[in-house]
Amino acid sequence: MTRSTPTRPAGRSPTRPSPRVRTLAQRDARAGQTLLAPTLVVIVLVIVVPIAWTIVLAFQDLRLIDIRRRGLMGDFTLDNLTGVFSSPGFYNALTTTLLYSMVGTVTSIGLGLVAALALRGWFRGRAVVRGFMLLPYVAPVVAVTFVWQTMLNPQFGIINEIGASVFGWTNPIAFLTQRSAEVSIFELEFDVPVALLTVMAFQAWRYFPFAFLFLTARMTAIPAELEEAARIDGATPTQRFRHVIWPQLLPVIALLTVLRFIFTFNEFDDIYLLTGGGAGTEVVSVRIYELLTARGDIGAASAQALVLSLVLVILLGIYFRFFGRHLQDAR
Amino acid sequence: MTRTDQSRLTVPTPARRRWNRDAVETRVFRVLGWMVIAVLVLVTAFPLYYMVMLSLRSLDQVVLRPGLLWPAEFDVSTYVSVLTSVADGGQGFLVFLRNSFVIAVLTVAVTLLAAVPGAYAISRLRFAGRRQVSALFLAVYLFPAILLAVPLFVFFAGIGLRGSLVGLVIVYVAQTVPISIYMLRNYFETVPVSLEESAAIDGCSRFQIIRWISLPLALPALMSTALYVFMIAWNEFLFALLFLAEDRDRWTVSLGLSQLAGSIEIPTTVLMAGSVLLTLPIIGIFFLAERLLVEGLTSGAEKG
Numbered sequence: 216m217t218r219s220t221p222t223r224p225a226g227r228s229p230t231r232p233s234p235r236v237r238t239l240a241q242r243d244a245r246a247g248q249t250l251l252a253p254t255l256v257v258i259v260l261v262i263v264v265p266i267a268w269t270i271v272l273a274f275q276d277l278r279l280i281d282i283r284r285r286g287l288m289g290d291f292t293l294d295n296l297t298g299v300f301s302s303p304g305f306y307n308a309l310t311t312t313l314l315y316s317m318v319g320t321v322t323s324i325g326l327g328l329v330a331a332l333a334l335r336g337w338f339r340g341r342a343v344v345r346g347f348m349l350l351p352y353v354a355p356v357v358a359v360t361f362v363w364q365t366m367l368n369p370q371f372g373i374i375n376e377i378g379a380s381v382f383g384w385t386n387p388i389a390f391l392t393q394r395s396a397e398v399s400i401f402e403l404e405f406d407v408p409v410a411l412l413t414v415m416a417f418q419a420w421r422y423f424p425f426a427f428l429f430l431t432a433r434m435t436a437i438p439a440e441l442e443e444a445a446r447i448d449g450a451t452p453t454q455r456f457r458h459v460i461w462p463q464l465l466p467v468i469a470l471l472t473v474l475r476f477i478f479t480f481n482e483f484d485d486i487y488l489l490t491g492g493g494a495g496t497e498v499v500s501v502r503i504y505e506l507l508t509a510r511g512d513i514g515a516a517s518a519q520a521l522v523l524s525l526v527l528v529i530l531l532g533i534y535f536r537f538f539g540r541h542l543q544d545a546r
Numbered sequence: 547m548t549r550t551d552q553s554r555l556t557v558p559t560p561a562r563r564r565w566n567r568d569a570v571e572t573r574v575f576r577v578l579g580w581m582v583i584a585v586l587v588l589v590t591a592f593p594l595y596y597m598v599m600l601s602l603r604s605l606d607q608v609v610l611r612p613g614l615l616w617p618a619e620f621d622v623s624t625y626v627s628v629l630t631s632v633a634d635g636g637q638g639f640l641v642f643l644r645n646s647f648v649i650a651v652l653t654v655a656v657t658l659l660a661a662v663p664g665a666y667a668i669s670r671l672r673f674a675g676r677r678q679v680s681a682l683f684l685a686v687y688l689f690p691a692i693l694l695a696v697p698l699f700v701f702f703a704g705i706g707l708r709g710s711l712v713g714l715v716i717v718y719v720a721q722t723v724p725i726s727i728y729m730l731r732n733y734f735e736t737v738p739v740s741l742e743e744s745a746a747i748d749g750c751s752r753f754q755i756i757r758w759i760s761l762p763l764a765l766p767a768l769m770s771t772a773l774y775v776f777m778i779a780w781n782e783f784l785f786a787l788l789f790l791a792e793d794r795d796r797w798t799v800s801l802g803l804s805q806l807a808g809s810i811e812i813p814t815t816v817l818m819a820g821s822v823l824l825t826l827p828i829i830g831i832f833f834l835a836e837r838l839l840v841e842g843l844t845s846g847a848e849k850g
Contacts, residue, residue: 240672242752243670243671243672243673243752244671244672244673244674245673246667246671246752246753247667247668247670247671247672247673247676248667248673248674248675249663250663250664250666250667250671251663251664251667251668251679253659253660253663253664254660254661254663254664254723254727255679257660257716257719257720257723258682258683258686258720258723258724260716260720261694261698261716261717261719261720262685262686262689262694262720263682264697265693265694265696265697265698265701266689266693266694266697268697268700268701269693269694269696269697272696272697272700329582330582330586332579333578333579333582333583333586334583336579344583344586344587346832346833346836347586347587347590347591348586348590349832350590350591350594350829350832351590351593353777353828353829353832354594354781354825354828354829355780355781355799355800355824355825355828356781356783356800357781357783357799357800357801357803357804357821357824358597358800358803358821358822358824358825359593361803361804361807361817361818361821362593362594362596362597362818362821363593364807365596365600365814365818366593366596368814370609370612371608371609371612371814372612373596373612373613375612376612376613377613380613420589420590449568451567451568451571451572452568452571452572452575453571477687477688480690481689481690481691481692483690483691483692483784484783484784488783488804500690500692503692503696504692504695507695507696507699508788513696513700516696517696517697520690520692520693520696521693523690523692523693524689524690524693527688527690
């Protein structure tokens with residue numbers, strides 16, 4: 216960000232003071248602030264003020280029905296915050312959110328890396344295939360969740376049909392409404408959280424293009440000489456990946472981890488549309504939505520949103536404490 | 547591909563052994579690469595194919611033969627049914643399409659109106675608070691949408707803008723302006739300063755420079771940014787759900803589809819047709835924007 220700017224010649228020499236005429240730099244500064252003003256107004260009104268307001272609301276006992284009668288400042292209380300921590304559902308939702316975010320982040324980046332590596336070499340039709348890779352990410356979330364729901368439908372979904380005819384499933388699997396299923400492998404019984412795993416698979420499917428885009432861009436920027444030199448020195452493909460490509464990708468992967476974790480942690484649409492938060496997939500953001508709309512409990516919803524953000528900030532703090540160096544490299 | 551030539555040139559003796567580690571790995575990864583590509587194409591394209599296919603079948607047929615991969619009959623009555631108005635016994639998606647379109651276009655217009663000067667200012671002009679502004683924009687995406695949703699919901703309910711398209715557009719603009727500024731800023735920075743300086747020497751004011759020099763040069767970038775914003779606004783779900791859910795006449799396509807998806811009266815295949823109508827414009831725009839993005843990157847070279 217430290218672009219060296221040529222020192223601009225002042226509009227007037229300092230020996231002739233005239234307060235009405237500004238230097239070019241001064242005029243630029245003024246123009247800059249003017250040009251940015253509309254953006255700032257919108258951002259402050261729709262982002263900054265609401266965030267501040269959430270904090271205020273979190274300390275008030277407010278219901279949706281009261282909102283027209285009561286002003287901004289009511290009686291302040293800590294009940295909402297204590298309510299967040301004393302309700303058993305919150306810890307479940309927080310655990311689910313964390314699990315969902317971690318698995319979703321790792322799988323989407325992993326799949327993106329695999330896709331980027333597979334599509335590295337040129338072949339006829341690669342541009343089209345690359346276009347296909349981005350489809351899950353650009354397609355409307357409502358449309359793709361609806362298609363997934365239909366595909367996974369126990370009555371007429373294609374997945375269960377294939378499972379029954381090809382893999383010989385005796386009973387259709389209710390992927391999105393079944394909390395858990397017992398699976399026995401080598402006579403060991405496992406409890407598999409079916410719906411949660413399905414939602415995680417959707418997460419990996421929908422967001423791997425994001426990682427794919429970043430990683431592909433980074434890979435094209437790696438100088439070909441690096442790998443060529445390693446090849447001449449006798450490095451095999453795995454060795455070249457491990458010692459040449461991987462170190463080059465590491466900063467981007469560190470950045471992607473942060474971004475994906477933030478986005479997944481705050482994710483609402485996917486889970487709400489797929490399961491509605493049922494069958495053991497209730498994450499905190501879905502819980503907040505339910506509090507807000509079904510119960511109209513603004514105070515509790517705000518308090519949960521606040522706690523959610525605080526947890527995220529703490530986690531990010533820990534991450535930057537340990538991996539901050541990689542992120543510095545990425546920029 | 548010059549790979550084979552190089553290996554012949556550089557490693558004369560070990561190349562005689564056919565099954566060294568390098569050769570094995572190269573072969574294994576070549577096969578694996580093709581398998582991965584095949585699986586990825588199947589996984590990304592199939593759901594969309596399935597969507598189109600299901601929209602052309604009747605539900606009875608789907609329940610009867612769920613494994614069919616090619617529609618035995620082409621039944622376009624689903625599209626008719628989904629588009630006709632509720633009064634005529636359809637689902638009224640035509641109204642939803644209009645709402646989505648109006649919201650998306652308004653969002654694009656207002657976002658660009660704010661983002662173009664903003665991006666120019668950040669890329670070209672030095673002023674107090676420039677760095678803090680960039681940090682503020684980053685912070686926008688750090689907070690969950692649901693956190694903003696609570697007070698915005700309360701606020702718009704309070705001033706009676708809840709349920710109005712205008713309120714929704716304002717929220718969308720705030721969500722899309724930072725990313726637009728980021729995209730446009732990168733392009734403005736590729737416009738050579740010398741061009742602007744020569745215009746300034748010729749007597750252009752700052753605003754004339756933007757209008758006559760920078761904007762025309764950044765036109766491809768402007769287009770791709772506009773399409774990107776359009777996609778975000780068209781696809782958005784949460785705020786549409788919070789603000790517009792009560793009044794069916796104001797539903798967007800996304801909202802309409804999600805609200806109707808749970809009902810048992812409407813056949814899934816009819817809603818699949820609605821799903822296709824929701825997705826098609828985005829897929830079209832996406833392939834358009836991909837091309838424009840490349841154009842935007844390669845254009846704007848300085849001459850002389």
